[in-house]
Amino acid sequence: MERTWKLIAALLGALSCAASAVAGESAVSVIENAVPTTIEAGSEISVRLVVANDGSIPWAPDEGYALSYHWSDLEGEIVVWDGRRSPFPDVVAPGSGVELIAVLEAPRVPGEYLLQWDVVQEGVRWLSGGGAPQPDQVRVSVYSGHAFELLHGAVPRIMMTDSVVDVELVLRNQGKRTWLPDGRFAASYHWLGRDETSPRPDGQNPAWEGRRTSFPFAVGTGETVALEMSVEGPRRPGLWKLQWDLVEEGVCWFSDRLAEPPPAETVLVIPDPARHGSWWSLLVLGAAATAVSVFKLGRPHLLIGLFAAGDLLWCAGALSIKQGFVLAEKGDSPSTSGWLLIVGGAAALGLLTFVLPERFRGWARWVMVAGVTLLLWADSVYLRFFGDLPAASALSGIGQLKQTGASIREMVMLRDLWLWLDLLPGLVLILIAIRLRRVIGPRPSQAAAAALGVMVVAGCLAGARLSLTQPTLIGQVFRRTAVAQEIGVLNLHLVDGAGSMARRVFETELDPDKIDEITTWFRETASQRAGTEPLFAVAEGASLVMLQVESLQTFVIGLEIDGQEVTPFLNRWAEDGLWFSNVTDQTGQGRSSDSELMTQASLLPMEGGAAAFRFAANDFTSLADVLSRHGYDTLSAVPFEGAFWNRRQTHAAYGYRRSYFAEDFVAGETVGWGLSDRAFLEQVVKKLVAANRPFAAYLLTLSLHHPFEGFPPQLDTLDVGKWDGTAFGNFLHTMHFFDSSLASFVAALDREGLAGNTVIAVWGDHDAGFPWTEETASAMGAPHDTVGWYLSQEVPLFIRVPGVEWPSAERVVPAGHIDVAPTLLALLGVDPAPYPFLGRNLLGDHGDRPVVGEYGCWRDSKRLFLQGDGALDDGTCIELATMNEVPNTECRAGYESAIRTEEMSALILEHDLQRVVHEALLATMGPGR
Numbered sequence: 001m002e003r004t005w006k007l008i009a010a011l012l013g014a015l016s017c018a019a020s021a022v023a024g025e026s027a028v029s030v031i032e033n034a035v036p037t038t039i040e041a042g043s044e045i046s047v048r049l050v051v052a053n054d055g056s057i058p059w060a061p062d063e064g065y066a067l068s069y070h071w072s073d074l075e076g077e078i079v080v081w082d083g084r085r086s087p088f089p090d091v092v093a094p095g096s097g098v099e100l101i102a103v104l105e106a107p108r109v110p111g112e113y114l115l116q117w118d119v120v121q122e123g124v125r126w127l128s129g130g131g132a133p134q135p136d137q138v139r140v141s142v143y144s145g146h147a148f149e150l151l152h153g154a155v156p157r158i159m160m161t162d163s164v165v166d167v168e169l170v171l172r173n174q175g176k177r178t179w180l181p182d183g184r185f186a187a188s189y190h191w192l193g194r195d196e197t198s199p200r201p202d203g204q205n206p207a208w209e210g211r212r213t214s215f216p217f218a219v220g221t222g223e224t225v226a227l228e229m230s231v232e233g234p235r236r237p238g239l240w241k242l243q244w245d246l247v248e249e250g251v252c253w254f255s256d257r258l259a260e261p262p263p264a265e266t267v268l269v270i271p272d273p274a275r276h277g278s279w280w281s282l283l284v285l286g287a288a289a290t291a292v293s294v295f296k297l298g299r300p301h302l303l304i305g306l307f308a309a310g311d312l313l314w315c316a317g318a319l320s321i322k323q324g325f326v327l328a329e330k331g332d333s334p335s336t337s338g339w340l341l342i343v344g345g346a347a348a349l350g351l352l353t354f355v356l357p358e359r360f361r362g363w364a365r366w367v368m369v370a371g372v373t374l375l376l377w378a379d380s381v382y383l384r385f386f387g388d389l390p391a392a393s394a395l396s397g398i399g400q401l402k403q404t405g406a407s408i409r410e411m412v413m414l415r416d417l418w419l420w421l422d423l424l425p426g427l428v429l430i431l432i433a434i435r436l437r438r439v440i441g442p443r444p445s446q447a448a449a450a451a452l453g454v455m456v457v458a459g460c461l462a463g464a465r466l467s468l469t470q471p472t473l474i475g476q477v478f479r480r481t482a483v484a485q486e487i488g489v490l491n492l493h494l495v496d497g498a499g500s501m502a503r504r505v506f507e508t509e510l511d512p513d514k515i516d517e518i519t520t521w522f523r524e525t526a527s528q529r530a531g532t533e534p535l536f537a538v539a540e541g542a543s544l545v546m547l548q549v550e551s552l553q554t555f556v557i558g559l560e561i562d563g564q565e566v567t568p569f570l571n572r573w574a575e576d577g578l579w580f581s582n583v584t585d586q587t588g589q590g591r592s593s594d595s596e597l598m599t600q601a602s603l604l605p606m607e608g609g610a611a612a613f614r615f616a617a618n619d620f621t622s623l624a625d626v627l628s629r630h631g632y633d634t635l636s637a638v639p640f641e642g643a644f645w646n647r648r649q650t651h652a653a654y655g656y657r658r659s660y661f662a663e664d665f666v667a668g669e670t671v672g673w674g675l676s677d678r679a680f681l682e683q684v685v686k687k688l689v690a691a692n693r694p695f696a697a698y699l700l701t702l703s704l705h706h707p708f709e710g711f712p713p714q715l716d717t718l719d720v721g722k723w724d725g726t727a728f729g730n731f732l733h734t735m736h737f738f739d740s741s742l743a744s745f746v747a748a749l750d751r752e753g754l755a756g757n758t759v760i761a762v763w764g765d766h767d768a769g770f771p772w773t774e775e776t777a778s779a780m781g782a783p784h785d786t787v788g789w790y791l792s793q794e795v796p797l798f799i800r801v802p803g804v805e806w807p808s809a810e811r812v813v814p815a816g817h818i819d820v821a822p823t824l825l826a827l828l829g830v831d832p833a834p835y836p837f838l839g840r841n842l843l844g845d846h847g848d849r850p851v852v853g854e855y856g857c858w859r860d861s862k863r864l865f866l867q868g869d870g871a872l873d874d875g876t877c878i879e880l881a882t883m884n885e886v887p888n889t890e891c892r893a894g895y896e897s898a899i900r901t902e903e904m905s906a907l908i909l910e911h912d913l914q915r916v917v918h919e920a921l922l923a924t925m926g927p928g929r
Contacts, residue, residue, distance in 0.1 A: 027054035028119050028127050030135040031097055035115060039106040040145035040176075042257030044084075047104050049117070052097040055127070059092040064122035067100065071107050072114045072137075079107055085120070108259040110144045146257040147175035148246050151224065155242050155265035159233040162331055167231055169244065172224045177248070179219040184249050184713055186212035187227050191234045192241040192264055207234050209667070212247070235331070237271045250669060250714040271415070280321050281421035284314060288425035291432045308436035309448035310429040312350055315365040316452055318422060319346035322376050323489040325419060327481060329383045334485050337462045342488035344459015347452035349490075354449060358442070362430040370423055372490065377419050379489060381412060388643035389480040389489065391496055391613050463487070480613070481643075510911050518913065519920040521904055522836045525849075526925065530833035531826035532844040539801045540829030543694040543758040544627070545749075546820075548595060549738060550703035552764030554581055554794040555780040556735045562721055566736050569743040570762075573798050578806050580797040580842060584853040586816045587766040592700070593645035595765040598817035600624065600654045600698070601914065602837030604852060604905040611909060616649040619915045621835055623821040624696055625655030630830055633657070633692035637684055638700035639665050639675035656698065660687065671712060672704040677738045681745040689752050704734040706769040711737075728779065731768055756802050761824060763817070764795030786866060787878055790857060801827060814861055815842055816851040831928030836917040838905055850898040858898040865891045865898070 032050035039045060051067060059065035069083035086102040107113060114137040119127040128134050152170035159165060169187060179185040191207030211230050219225045234240055241264035246254040255261050271278070291307045306313075320343050327333055334342055349372075353364045382390045437445060466473065466486060473486060484492045531537065557574055559566045573579060587594035590610030597603055597611045601622040605611050624634040635658040642648035642661035651659045668679035675683075684699055691697070704711055708730040718736040723729030742762065749755040770776045774784045782788035797815065818839035822832035826841045840846035850858040856867040862881070868874030877891035878884070888895075908914050 027133055028052070028117070028135060029054050029133075030117050032099075033117070033135075033138065035104070035138050035140065037139075038141045038143055039104075040257065041106055041110050041142050041147075041259075042108040043145065043252075044103060044105045047102045048099070049102050050097055050099045051092075051117070051119075053092045053094050054133075056094050058094060059088055059119060061088050061091070064120075064124065065092075066120055066122065067102050068118055068120045068126075069102075069104065070116045070118060070128075072116065074112055074114065074139075076114075079109075079113065083118075085122075106140075106142050108257065110142050113140050113142055114138070115140050144175045144257075145177045146246070146248065146252060146254040148172065148254055149174050150244055150262065153244055156231070156267060158268045158270065159231075161233055161235055161237055161269055161271055162328075163233045165231050165233075167229045169227045169229050170224060171219075171227065171246070173219045173221055175254075176221055178221070179215050179225070179246070181215045181217055182713060183214055183710070184251075186214050186247055186249070187229060188212050188245055188247050189229070189231060190243045190245055190255075190264075192243055207240075210245075234269050237269050240267050240269050241265065242267050250712050278415075278418045280318075280325075281418050281425075284318075284422040284429070285425045287314070288428040288432075291429055295432050295435065304436060304440065305444040305447075307429070308433055308440055308444035311362045311365050311426075311433040312353075312445060312448045312452070314422075314426050314429050315353075315369055316343070316346045316350040316455075318369045318426065319349055319372055319490065322373060322419060323484075326376050326379050326383065326389075326489050327484060329380050330481055332481055332485055334488065337466055338484075338486050338488060340462035341459050341466070341486075341491055344456050344462065345488055345491045345494070347455040347459070351449060351452055351456065358437070359434075362434045366423070366427055366430050369426060373419055373423065375493070376489065377416060380416065380419070383481070384413075388646065389484055389492065391480065391616070391646075510907070510913075514907075515913065515916065515920070518836075518904060518907055519917050519924075521900070522917055522921060523924065526833040526921075527845055528840040528847045528849065529822040529826075529835075529837055530844055531829075531831040531841060531928070535843040536826050536831075537829030538804050539759045539827045541694060541757075542802070542828065543688075543754065544632075544696040544824065544828065545688070545758055545760045546599070546696075546698045546824075547742070547760070547762045548592075548599065548698070548700045548765050549762060550592070550701050550705060550765055551731070551768040552703075552735065552738070552762075552795060553768055553780075553792075554583070554764075554796045555782075555792060556732070557581070557796050559732075561723075561732065562719060564718060566718065566732055567739040569739045569746075570796075570798065573800060574810060578799045578801065578811070580799075580811045580813065580815050581794075582812050582814050583763065583795050583797045583819075584814065584816045584851045584859065585764075585767050585793045585795050586818065586851070586853055588854065590645070592765045593647075593650065595763075595817055596645070596647075596650065596654070596700075598839075599763065599820040602818045602821040602835075602839040603908055603914070604818060604838060604902060606906060606909060610645065612646040612650045615909050615912070616646055616653055618653060618909065618912045620653055620655065621914045621918045622654040623825065624698065626825060626830060626835065627696045627828070628655050628657065631694070633695040634697075635659065635687065635691060635695065636698040636700075637661075637664075637680075637687065639680045639702055640673060651698075671715065671734070671737070672702055672710070674702050676715070677701045677703055677741040678744060681741055682748065685745065685748045685752060688749070688754060694757075700765075701738065703738055704730060708734065708768070723779075728770060728776065731770075758802065759824070759827060760798075760800040761820065762796075762798040762800075763820065766795065767793040783883075786876075787864065787883060790853070790864065790866065793854070799823070799827070811842065813842060813846065814848075814851045814859055815840075816853070819846075834918065834921045834925050834928045836908060836914050836921065838901060849901070850894040852898050852901055856898070856902070858894060860894055863891055863894060865895060 029052045030049060031052055032048070034048040049067070053059055066085040066087045068085050070078060071080040071083070072078050084103045084105050086100060088098055089100060090098070092098045116128070116137050117135050149172040150169065151172055152168065154167060156165050156167065171187065173179060189210035191210070211232055213227050213229050215225060215227070231242070243262055243264035245262060287310065290303065291310060294303045294307055323342050324334060349368060350365065353361045353368070356364055379389055470486070473483060480492060487495070556566050557570055565571055586598055586604065588605040588607065590597070590605050590612055593610050593612035594605040597605060601620045606614065628634045634656045636651045636656040637660040638647060640662050642659065648659065648661070662674060665675055665680065665683050669676040671677070680701060681699070684697070688695065688697055708727040711730040711733045715737055716733055718733055720729040720732050723732060746755060746760065749758060772784070772789045777784035777788055777792070780792045782792040797820065816839070818837070819842050820839065822837045822839045823842045825832045826844060832841060840849065848860045850860045852858045856870065858865050859880070862879065864878040864880055866876040866878065868876070872888055872892060872895045875888065875891070877886050877888045879886045908917065
């Protein structure tokens with residue numbers, strides 16, 4: 001017995017020694033703790049801590065060590081054991097401490113809690129489990145800040161897809177935050193899938209973002225408010241759950257701060273027959289059945305006259321209604337004037353059949369509807385795939401259908417049958433109409449034709465009004481669907497096809513002598529774009545990041561508002577980097593897309609329309625195309641839909657092997673149309689890390705567009721003084737925000753080891769478009785006259801080359817968007833001389849060729865020419881040194897050079913000659929260096 005007790009005592013002693021050893025290994029102490037005494041429930045905050053390793057084992061991050069915490073109630077019961085992890089920046093050796101910013105998430109239920117900091121070795125142990133002394137617990141009061149109670153909200157039980165219904169909500173503020181009526185706070189909702197048990201299980205619910213309804217007045221704690229909410233149904237039919245929620249923009253959804261998500265009510269979402277064509281096919285089927293019944297009666301009937309013209313009415317109706325079905329694919333619908341033009345155009349097509357003999361008219365109408373149905377069905381499939389309607393130039397890619405067959409099959413949907421199902425009952429209507437007209441004569445058909453004639457006149461009047469109110473509708477277009485809403489899908493194809501045909505008919509094939517003349521011009525100007533010492537190839541082998549910034553203008557660089565710098569980061573670049581402060585905005589109707597054409601292909605935009613739509617099928621020898629042939633991995637990214645400015649096609653045409661659009665980015669902080677510059681660039685860094693080296697990345701920011709409304713107040717960190725609340729003030733906020741986002745982006749590249757071997761180029765895409773008032777001119781530091789306006793539109797160009805010190809940071813040489821590609825290629829060690837670029841190498845022997853800007857105006861280092869009606873004598877020649885007018889003869893040489901430059905660009909674009917001229921230059925000049 002005595003021996004047994006000795007064994008037990010020895011075992012207990014061993015366990016005590018082991019516990020002491022573990023405790024010695026695991027001691028943790030908190031030297032400084034900046035945890036606030038009150039925290040909002042469910043919120044996430046950053047806390048500064050200084051933590052010491054009082055044990056004997058180092059805390060190595062690569063071995064899974066991280067700082068964490070536990071929450072318990074005042075009785076010591078654990079509420080949250082697994083707190084958020086904050087990795088150590090480096091190994092924390094025994095006896096040493098570390099300062100870090102820890103992430104702390106508060107419990108979701110308000111109350112009094114104890115916070116215990118702890119260190120975890122992931123998947124192995126918590127150090128507090130070893131019996132070592134732990135830091136003192138901190139008492140924290142957790143309050144409800146974002147909380148609400150739904151007092152009344154009648155959820156609709158049945159909705160149609162994409163439909164909008166109005167619902168009255170009565171809400172009570174149960175939190176300590178006042179709901180302000182400034183747009184930051186809003187009531188909204190989420191659509192949840194039938195089987196979802198939590199609000200956002202994967203964080204990627206496509207129906208999560210509901211419409212916002214702002215509060216009409218400030219709603220304090222305990223107060224109630226009644227709202228009229230607009231609820232938009234999901235795009236897919238099925239059983240859904242509707243969940244009410246509130247949001248503080250840029251901060252949180254209220255449901256993220258609640259212990260339990262708000263209740264969700266089941267809603268049956270059914271297809272909208274008006275959008276999917278079922279109602280039209282069923283209507284025609286019913287009409288055909290009625291026509292058969294009337295025909296079988298064999299005696300006069302009130303409907304006989306109607307059905308005698310049934311084929312003509314069906315033809316005009318089908319041609320009109322089906323265009324609406326196509327636009328519904330994107331959730332769009334024709335405008336009032338759009339419907340008038342649609343019906344007028346369809347009526348005109350129906351009337352065209354009267355040129356045929358009577359016996360062929362009915363069959364011609366059926367064939368016409370069948371052919372148009374095929375066209376509109378192809379439009380629908382194309383729209384689903386590309387996000388926009390096809391242009392005439394898309395026909396050039398029809399040979400690629402075999403390669404994209406699988407993708408096309410995925411775009412074909414069962415509901416497409418509704419688009420076709422009216423053809424069979426339509427055929428019945430035609431047969432009966434032909435028979436009836438033989439019996440009762442042509443009068444019903446003539447009456448229907450007169451009614452269609454009235455519709456044609458109404459359509460013509462709507463078209464005339466549209467041409468007066470929106471004269472640039474066809475030329476300056478962001479999406480083709482936007483034009484189709486105003487003029488109709490078929491009318492859009494007609495205008496597009498007629499324009500394409502006219503260009504083919506009236507623009508004769510260039511003869512070899514003309515191509516030789518173009519090649520000679522580029523050969524003669526080769527020295528202006530050639531790579532020359534000492535700066536040629538200073539960044540050879542480096543990666544390239546290009547940032548095209550929405551509406552960034554030169555005047556903001558160095559601008560201060562009451563002593564505050566608007567662009568402090570770019571100001572530092574202007575001091576010690578390379579920047580061109582005299583870059584003309586060369587864009588036209590294509591705006592941002594013109595900037596893309598010029599900086600990537602070094603060609604000027606055409607008058608009348610965006611090159612992004614007219615020349616997307618061209619074979620460009622652009623910057624990305626050249627770099628990809630030199631081993632670069634090329635990619636482009638813009639956090640917006642790929643159909644906008646036809647980017648899904650043009651970026652591929654410019655040589656980018658991969659392009660990322662809105663669907664390739666995770667939802668996050670938004671400004672204006674989409675992801676904020678900060679959120680966008682943060683996600684881009686990950687894509688650049690995954691790219692092959694060297695890479696060339698073309699990044700386009702969204703920022704905030706004209707008219708510069710709705711800059712998020714929570715991102716407002718600049719005091720714009722008297723400009724507060726104005727469009728100009730919002731513009732300044734936008735530029736300040738981009739500047740800080742760029743600084744974070746460059747720092748992230750540095751952390752990832754990319755900045756040391758990456759050239760970064762930043763430029764503005766075009767001017768901001770502010771009205772030219774005395775106040776605006778004064779803010780921009782320009783005289784309030786025509787010359788001041790033109791010069792104020794300049795955009796900056798920055799080029800940052802790692803490891804290179806420039807003899808002079810600022811370059812005042814007159815430049816333009818077209819100079820970007822040859823300048824960057826020369827820096828990267830690719831000689832631009834044998835490429836048909838209009839631009840010059842700004843770091844070489846660039847000469848003083850006129851820089852052509854908007855409206856045919858131009859400038860060089862000495863003179864500015866403001867275009868009049870196109871002729872030299874109609875313009876104004878300005879001497880820049882004195883800003884005085886001088887005789888136009890002093891601008892003659894520059895005028896002729898500018899006209900010649902525009903001519904070369906137009907010929908290259910219109911006849912798709914860039915590749916042809918490049919090969920001709922190679923044959924005579926060689927490949928360069």
